[in-house]
Amino acid sequence: MCALEVKALVFDVFGTVVDWRSSIIRQGKEFGKANGVEADWDAFADAWRGKYGPSMNRVRTGELPWTNLDALHRMALEEVLAEFNITGISEETKAEFNLAWHKLDPWPDSVPGLWRLKAKHIIAPMSNGNIALMTNMAKNGGLPWDCILGAEVARHYKPDPETYQTGCDLLGLAPNQVMMVAAHQRDLLSAQEVGLRSAFVPRPLERGPGRTPDATPDPSFDIVADDFVDLAAKLNMLEGQPAD
Amino acid sequence: MCALEVKALVFDVFGTVVDWRSSIIRQGKEFGKANGVEADWDAFADAWRGKYGPSMNRVRTGELPWTNLDALHRMALEEVLAEFNITGISEETKAEFNLAWHKLDPWPDSVPGLWRLKAKHIIAPMSNGNIALMTNMAKNGGLPWDCILGAEVARHYKPDPETYQTGCDLLGLAPNQVMMVAAHQRDLLSAQEVGLRSAFVPRPLERGPGRTPDATPDPSFDIVADDFVDLAAKLNMLEGQPAD
Numbered sequence: 502m503c504a505l506e507v508k509a510l511v512f513d514v515f516g517t518v519v520d521w522r523s524s525i526i527r528q529g530k531e532f533g534k535a536n537g538v539e540a541d542w543d544a545f546a547d548a549w550r551g552k553y554g555p556s557m558n559r560v561r562t563g564e565l566p567w568t569n570l571d572a573l574h575r576m577a578l579e580e581v582l583a584e585f586n587i588t589g590i591s592e593e594t595k596a597e598f599n600l601a602w603h604k605l606d607p608w609p610d611s612v613p614g615l616w617r618l619k620a621k622h623i624i625a626p627m628s629n630g631n632i633a634l635m636t637n638m639a640k641n642g643g644l645p646w647d648c649i650l651g652a653e654v655a656r657h658y659k660p661d662p663e664t665y666q667t668g669c670d671l672l673g674l675a676p677n678q679v680m681m682v683a684a685h686q687r688d689l690l691s692a693q694e695v696g697l698r699s700a701f702v703p704r705p706l707e708r709g710p711g712r713t714p715d716a717t718p719d720p721s722f723d724i725v726a727d728d729f730v731d732l733a734a735k736l737n738m739l740e741g742q743p744a745d
Numbered sequence: 746m747c748a749l750e751v752k753a754l755v756f757d758v759f760g761t762v763v764d765w766r767s768s769i770i771r772q773g774k775e776f777g778k779a780n781g782v783e784a785d786w787d788a789f790a791d792a793w794r795g796k797y798g799p800s801m802n803r804v805r806t807g808e809l810p811w812t813n814l815d816a817l818h819r820m821a822l823e824e825v826l827a828e829f830n831i832t833g834i835s836e837e838t839k840a841e842f843n844l845a846w847h848k849l850d851p852w853p854d855s856v857p858g859l860w861r862l863k864a865k866h867i868i869a870p871m872s873n874g875n876i877a878l879m880t881n882m883a884k885n886g887g888l889p890w891d892c893i894l895g896a897e898v899a900r901h902y903k904p905d906p907e908t909y910q911t912g913c914d915l916l917g918l919a920p921n922q923v924m925m926v927a928a929h930q931r932d933l934l935s936a937q938e939v940g941l942r943s944a945f946v947p948r949p950l951e952r953g954p955g956r957t958p959d960a961t962p963d964p965s966f967d968i969v970a971d972d973f974v975d976l977a978a979k980l981n982m983l984e985g986q987p988a989d
Binding site: 571623625631632633635636637639640646647648649650653654671672673674 | 815867869875876877879880881883884890891892893894897898915916917918
């Protein structure tokens with residue numbers, strides 16, 4: 502790998518920065534308790550998340566006009582409640598439950614790692630989540646972003662190349678000055694096609710215990726790190742600075 | 746005034762959060778020393794800033810396609826250098842000098858005041874500066890924004906109503922849940938027309954000593970504060986919480 506000149510790191514968020522599954526299960530249980538509903542909340546969380554890709558694809562293919570992720574989550578919630586035979590929930594309660602996605606807990610290393618990375622680099626989400634979602638999640642979880650990039654400012658969902666390219670343009674940086682950080686290899690490979698650098702941080706527990714994906718990294722990634730603290734150390738080393 | 750339910754505060758930046766004039770004078774002197782150029786840097790700073798409104802108006806009227814503020818500053822720099830008979834400067838040096846606007850010093854109360862406001866509210870710039878400019882300025886000056894809003898995400902310069910409205914939409918908030926903070930009354934009045942709350946923080950030294958504008962506040966403003974620390978205290982009081 503040639504010398505890195507990374508000015509900004511941009512992050513996939515759901516799964517990479519935050520543990521969406523445990524957080525949705527936790528909030529599902531709270532919702533159930535408050536509304537007298539019993540359900541398999543693990544399965545409920547997986548079903549809700551399962552509609553994420555297909556609903557974005559409806560936007561990516563033009564079947565739906567631009568629709569932000571809050572609205573897609575809300576449409577998906579309606580379907581999942583029906584599938585789980587949960588009825589009689591008020592609009593207000595459903596709208597409140599939909600904000601569960603604004604309250605996802607960071608992985609334990611995320612906040613300390615982001616602070617280390619932020620000392621010398623711009624850090625920003627490059628997520629399919631909309632600005633309100635990302636901003637509220639950051640307030641709730643203490644994520645110290647410098648700005649919010651991603652699907653909504655580009656009006657394109659990942660992995661459309663416009664998402665990554667718009668982020669670089671808005672930072673005033675060339676793609677090779679920007680490093681994409683993700684637990685998902687497809688996201689990194691799509692960012693690479695636009696010219697971004699890549700750092701793979703596997704999150705083996707993203708989909709719950711016993712569902713560990715194959716984490717063999719594509720050999721093209723610039724960095725493979727155990728977590729964000731490790732990423733900060735490895736990036737410092739590659740940039741010729743002491744690891745801490 | 747009826748009870749406030751402010752969830753987010755959005756800020757004019759040039760003049761309100763940062764002291765652009767002193768900062769540009771300081772960096773003008775550094776540029777002069779490094780390049781062997783003598784000039785009246787006070788006048789130079791005023792001339793450069795003087796092209797701000799007219800150049801944005803060329804975009805607002807459609808004479809120019811969407812052009813971000815970095816590019817408008819760069820075009821203006823070319824004109825100001827010519828007016829001051831400063832020649833023989835390389836493209837690279839001019840591009841670097843143009844980044845002076847990314848390195849404006851906050852007023853002394855700005856950073857401590859923003860941290861107080863951030864504890865209970867979303868805080869974001871609602872500036873005509875582009876995302877890269879605002880992000881780099883925040884890194885340089887320690888401004889703890891939660892996200893970056895403003896002209897570039899709206900593709901409209903203030904005081905176009907689209908700028909303020911887009912900011913509210915992207916936060917997922919109604920305009921009356923958002924408070925505009927500015928040292929410029931026209932900015933506040935324009936935000937009010939869209940439905941935002943308003944806080945006036947006069948900055949009598951913005952245009953230098955001896956050029957104090959009339960700071961008699963329009964009676965419609967929700968808050969008039971001496972500085973950002975005072976704003977945090979007054980907002981807390983209006984929201985029924987202890988001032989500190």
